[in-house]
Amino acid sequence: MALRAAVSANHQVGMGLAVKAFCSSFSSLPFSLPQSTTENPPPAESSTNLFVCGLNKRTTSEGLRNAFAKYGEVVHAKVVIDHASKVDSDHASKISKGFGFVKYATIQDAESGMKGMDGQYLDGWVIFVEYARPRAPFPQ
DNA sequence: ACTGAGCGG
Numbered sequence A: 001m002a003l004r005a006a007v008s009a010n011h012q013v014g015m016g017l018a019v020k021a022f023c024s025s026f027s028s029l030p031f032s033l034p035q036s037t038t039e040n041p042p043p044a045e046s047s048t049n050l051f052v053c054g055l056n057k058r059t060t061s062e063g064l065r066n067a068f069a070k071y072g073e074v075v076h077a078k079v080v081i082d083h084a085s086k087v088d089s090d091h092a093s094k095i096s097k098g099f100g101f102v103k104y105a106t107i108q109d110a111e112s113g114m115k116g117m118d119g120q121y122l123d124g125w126v127i128f129v130e131y132a133r134p135r136a137p138f139p140q
Numbered sequence B: 001a002c003t004g005a006g007c008g009g
Helices: A061-068 A107-117
Strands: A049-053 A074-081 A096-104 A128-131
Touching (some): A061 A107
Antiparallel strands (some): A049 A096
């Protein structure tokens, strides 16, 4: 019974694409998506709302807007803050969760800013920009 | 406290 089954469990470098969830490096997938069944490729509903993730914990909304205002007019930029951080006193009681949202004036600006800031560095951390989900209290 | 995934009010 000298059968070598499972020669190598996992000998991959794992340095390529770690597609676990969002915040993927580039949207360019080396694999062909079997989405040829129906001709309806909705990669991401183009919206003025942009979801930015990978931000630094010290990055603030102004930093986001300042970084995204170079690619278009940012109507509103907001970084999600965690309310769990509460220090006795002093400031720095609230830090960002690491992601935020950027609202552009038009779709073209949003797309430009997304493709412009996607994969770039911000405060020493690589940020990723995607279209935010249609999460509006008022459905248009 | 902070760890790093994830879509806010």
